[in-house]
Structures are given as C-alpha cells and as structure tokens.
Amino acid sequence: MVLSRQEARESRRIETRLVAEDPVLERRFEQWRRSRDRVAEAAALAAGRTPAPDPTGPPPRLRRLWHEILRGRIPLP
Numbered sequence: 001m002v003l004s005r006q007e008a009r010e011s012r013r014i015e016t017r018l019v020a021e022d023p024v025l026e027r028r029f030e031q032w033r034r035s036r037d038r039v040a041e042a043a044a045l046a047a048g049r050t051p052a053p054d055p056t057g058p059p060p061r062l063r064r065l066w067h068e069i070l071r072g073r074i075p076l077p
Contacts, residue, residue: 038062 019026041062068074 015029045062045066
C-alpha cells in the first residue's frame, strides 16, 4: 500500500494520538511496521529488485539470507 504524503502524515498523527491514549499500542504499531517492511522486501526480491537499503541499520534479514544463498553458503533444498 502506497500512501501519499498527506495520507502518511495523517496516519502518523492518528498513530501518535492512539499511542498517547494507550501505550501498549506503540509495540503493536512497531510490529506492524516491521512486518510491512519484511513483506515489501520479500516482494522486491521476488520481482528481481533489491530493496532500498536502510541507512540507519544493518542489512535486512531477507537480503542477508538471499546473498548467502547466491554465494552458495546455504544449500537450496
């Protein structure tokens, strides 16, 4: 799902308000974000594209796994 800038801003505003009302939701939103990012990364890899690297952290798990398979370090079944 691709959101426009306005939709993304509105989504963040609503998320911030909900987290302020119920701090437990913060963990749920973070889990949802990580899950959404993993699905997007898997879709990009399946389409033959490499996902945009995250400059703030280490390479995502699926990309590391994919490189290990391509280098022959992990045998395919």
